[in-house]
Amino acid sequence: MLNPVSRKFRNFVRFSEAEEVELEHLVSARRFVRGPRVELGPRAALPDGLHVVLEGWACHYKVLPNGRRQITALCLPGDFCMDRASVLRQVCHSVGTLTAVTFAQLSLSAVDELSANYPRISTALAWQSEVQAAVQREWVVNLGQRGATERMAHLLCEIHMRLWMVDLAEHGSCEMPLTQADLAETMGLSAVHVNRVLQELRSAGLIVLRGRTLTIPNLDALREIAMFDPGYLHAEREGRHLDANEWAA
Amino acid sequence: MLNPVSRKFRNFVRFSEAEEVELEHLVSARRFVRGPRVELGPRAALPDGLHVVLEGWACHYKVLPNGRRQITALCLPGDFCMDRASVLRQVCHSVGTLTAVTFAQLSLSAVDELSANYPRISTALAWQSEVQAAVQREWVVNLGQRGATERMAHLLCEIHMRLWMVDLAEHGSCEMPLTQADLAETMGLSAVHVNRVLQELRSAGLIVLRGRTLTIPNLDALREIAMFDPGYLHAEREGRHLDANEWAA
DNA sequence: CGCCCTGTTGAGTTTTATCAATATTGGTGG
């Protein structure tokens, strides 16, 4: 199986052999692993450069003076933990792992070189950055406008879709290693209320959540009540015009 | 007075004469004006290229199937309405004006050329994009973790600070043309509740909000209860090492 | 004058948080 970055990019472009090889090489260069529930930044043991999650789940979060924590982004396999801009300056929020995580550490210069030589890769990077921003916007909508149940449903839809984009979800199921406390910090709810909302979704037959596995018997139904419109993830292979193989043969 | 883009960038870099001139030229090229409360995108009358607000307030928002609207970002003078990445693809959220707005329309090629010739400008653009992302993250924190009163206080602190960064705020006061309904759609609250929260802040002597003017008698006090940490706006002239004049004389 | 937009107020309801207790689970060492 390809690395998750290539798998993710396939939702947007279709690379040539050479490009795939270059990407694989880029991502294989330097790796490091961290255990579950470890802080990685801003000042902690986070090496220089760009960071990509290869395996496991990480997150961005911020802790307020009153001690409450908000998770502002989930970093799933294939996701960049810190983008180019963040590298230039100290970030004022934290990065941490949720499960054990394998990261790839990309040097900025290597990425720049690749971007310069392979414009399709450069575009794919811009695309991934745009998707990340769109997810962030969608979270604002989710927190601002949806009640607890629809909010939870939306998050689960998003997680499933994002994992699906990197071939880590089947038809209607995927991994979901977040605890109810994690979900609470992600959605701005109390852990107790998360529990009740999950039960509601369960007893409505909309989800099955056991152990670390989420099953969604009827994806359309869940999306309906979540008002989930997958468009913002731009997974529709819209970069058709960026198909390296379309001129072949 | 300089254009708001230059004013904003001064929070990060100190440009050379030549750079200032180039920026001024870039921003003066093509302008267009829209009335208040007009939709601008994604499909509506929005010309190609990058767009910057020169005067007035605009916003990004998304409307859900149930009719509720969430404002996901405020575009104040000096802010970019759509960044480079968004231009490459159709955006799935909308842009609209809140007041009457004057936009500058920047061609991508002009921006690219400027970036290539003036690395400091390129860095400033990256900085602005990072600040925008940080604001977005902060909104997630705000919606997720703060109660209505602190939430409102935080938004007002942010608005004041952002306007201050472009020389549109004095010591403790600035323009605030948003209606209570706008504030509600920004903060995920009902308009009625916004009204009550504002009264609470008023009677605590923390704000004076009359007409379109916001006055903050005691900025520190408001920031305290809002848990507002201005760090995320990166206004501390951190780009000192990017001072074009430091080698002069 | 009359209308529309914005802001204000009150009453009653729904949603969500908090606190505290109890069950369940997964993993660990004996």
Add this chain to the structure above:
DNA sequence: CCACCAATATTGATAAAACTCAACAGGGCG
């Protein structure tokens, strides 16, 4: 395999926060 532990999940009762509905006031403007 079992006993035990800590982390996680569940439940009930109560309180706080926020929403909805409905009515009304004020201001600007044709």
